[in-house]
Amino acid sequence: MSKDRPGEFELIRRFFAPLASDPGSLGLTDDAAVFAPGPGCDLVLTKDVLAADVHFFKDDAPEAIAAKALRVNLSDLAAKGARPRGYLLGLSLPSDWTETWLERFCAGLAADQSAFDVRLLGGDTIRSGNGLQVSITAIGEVMTGRTVRRSGAKPGDALFVTGTIGDAAAGLKIRLDTGFSTENNLADRDVGHVLDRYLLPRPRLALADLVTEFASASMDISDGLFADSAHMAAASGVDLEIELTSVPVSPALNQLRSRSRDTFLACLNGGDDYEILTAVPASGAQAFQRQAASAGCPVTPIGTVAEGTGRVNCLENGVPFTAQGLGGFTHF
Template sequence: MGRGGDADAMPDEFSLIERLFEPLAGPEGLGLKDDAAVFTPRVGYDLVLSKDAIAEGRHYLSSDPPDTVAKKLLRVNLSDLAAKGATPRGYLLSCAWSAETPLDWMQAFADGLEEDQSKFDLSLWGGDTIRVSGPTVFSLTAIGEVPSGRAVTRSGAAPGDDLWVTGTIGDAALGLLVAQGEYAGTEPEDRDYLISRYRIPQPPVAFGKQLSGFASAALDVSDGLLADLDHLCAASQVGARLDRSAIPLSPVFKKCTTSTEERWGLVYGGGDDYQILFAAPREKQERVVDLARAANVQVSCIGCLTEAQDVVVLDEAGQSIDVAPAGFSHF
C-alpha cells in the first residue's frame, strides 16, 4: 500500500500508480515501469481491440460505488470483445480523476478492477493517470484474441437468418431510473436487482467466445435494442422482423413496468444492456441453444432477417406496429 506517512494523504503520480495499479499489471505490462506494453499474440490468432470511455454524470452517477464504476468500465469493453467472438487478454486504462476524488475512492476503484480481472482472466498492461478540473472520466482499451479470420462482425448476416439476443433487455435502463429516485414504491429486493443491473453489466463473455462457431453477425446491445439492430441491418444490408413478444424481459422488469408505453420505450431504446444481439442461420438453432446452455446463458430467438432493408416490429398478434426511432446517442 503506502510507503509511510499519512495513509490518507494523496501520493505523487508515480507512487499512486505503484499503489493502485502495479498490483493489477500482467507480465505484458512490464510492471508499469516502462513506456509501453509488449504482447506476442498466439500463432494463428488475430488481435481484437475495443475502446470505450465513461464519464461521471454521463455514464455513471456520482453516488455509484467506485468498485461498480470500475467493473462497468471493464465490462462494457468486454461486451464488445464477446460480440466479436474474442477471448479477453488484457487492457489499457486511462484515468482522468476530478480534483475532488479522494484516495479511498481510487483504491476502491482499483479493488473493483482486481475482482473483475480475476473473474474474466485478464490483466492491466498500461495506461495513464491525470487530474482534471472537471468530472472524472475513464477510458479503457480491451485487447482480445480470436482465431485468424474468425472474428464475428456486424456485416455477415443474410436474409433468412434467425435473430437472437442473450440475457434480458430493459433492466439497466429501468435501474438507472430507480437509482435516480423514480419508482419510489419499488420493493427493496427489486430495487437492488435493477440498480445492480445498471451499475454492473453482465456481458456473456464465455458464450461470446463460441460465437464464431455459429453466428453470421453480431454486436453488443449498448445504445438500445432497436438502434443496435439498425446498425446490424445496415452493415449487413438486410432488414428484420422483430417479434416483440419474444424479447426476453426479467420478471422484475415486467412487475415494475405496468405501463405498456413505458415498458416498450425502455426495451426499444433504454440501452446499457450489454448483451449480444446476433444472427445465425436457421440450421444452427440447436447448436446455439446447446452452447448457451453449456455457458449458463439465456438466449432468445426474437425474429429473423429479411431482404427488405427495413426493421418491422410485430406485436403479440403478429401485426406490424409503428415505433419511433429509439436509442442513445452522444450527439
C-alpha cells in the same frame, strides 16, 4: 494536489503496478507495453469512455465504477467472439480524489481481473478539469479470420439475444426519479435487480466461442435493442424482424409493461443492457441455442433476418406496429 497524496509515479507504483502482472506490461515501469497475440490469433481491440453523471453517478461505489468501465469493454469483445487478454486504462481524476477512493477503485479492477482472467497492461492517469472519466481499451484474441462483425447477417438467419432486455434503463429511471418504482408498483426485489443491472453489466464471455462457431453477425446491445438492431440491419444490408412478445424480459419489465406500454418500450430500447444480439443461420440455430444453455449463457430467439435495405420491422403477435421514440441512446 494535496501534499498528503502520492505523486504520479508513486501512484502508479502503489495502486496500478500490482494489477499489471502480464510480462508484457513490464510492471508499468516503461512508457509502453509489449504485447504479442497467441499463435494463429487476430487481435480485437475496443474502447469505451465512461464519464461521471453520464454513464454512472459520481457518488457510486468506486468498485462498481471500475467494474462497469471494464465490463462494457469485455462485452464488446464477447460479441466479436474474442477472449480478453489485457486492457489499457486512462483515468482522469477530479481534484478532490482520495487515496481511499483509489484503493477501492483498484480493488474493483482486481476482482474483475480475477473473475474474467484479464490483466492491466498500461495506461495513463491525469487530473481532470471536468469530473471523473474512465477510459478503457480492451484487447482480445480470436482465431485468425474468425472475428464476427455486425455486417454478416443473411436473409433466413435467426436472431437471438442473451439475458433479459431493458433492466438497466429501468434502473437508471429509478436513479433519476425516486418515485418511479412506487408509481409503477415495483417490488423491492425488482428494484434491486434493475439497479444492479444498471451499475454492473454481465459481459457474456461464456458465449464467445459459440459466436465464432455459429454466428454470421453479432454485436452487443449498448444503445438499445431496436437501435442496435438497426445498426446490424444497416451494416448487413438486410431487414430484421423482431417479435416483441419473444423478447426476454425480467419480472420488473413485465410489471412496467402492465402499467405503461410507453414506459416499457422506452426501457426496452433504453440501452446499457450489454447483452449480445446474434444472427445465426437457420441450420445451426437449434445447436446454438442448446450449446449456449450448456455453457451457462442461454439465448432467446426473438426474430429473423429478411431481404431488405436496413430496416427493423417490429411485430407484436405477428402484427406490425410502429412505436414512437425508439431511437435509442445517443450522446449528441
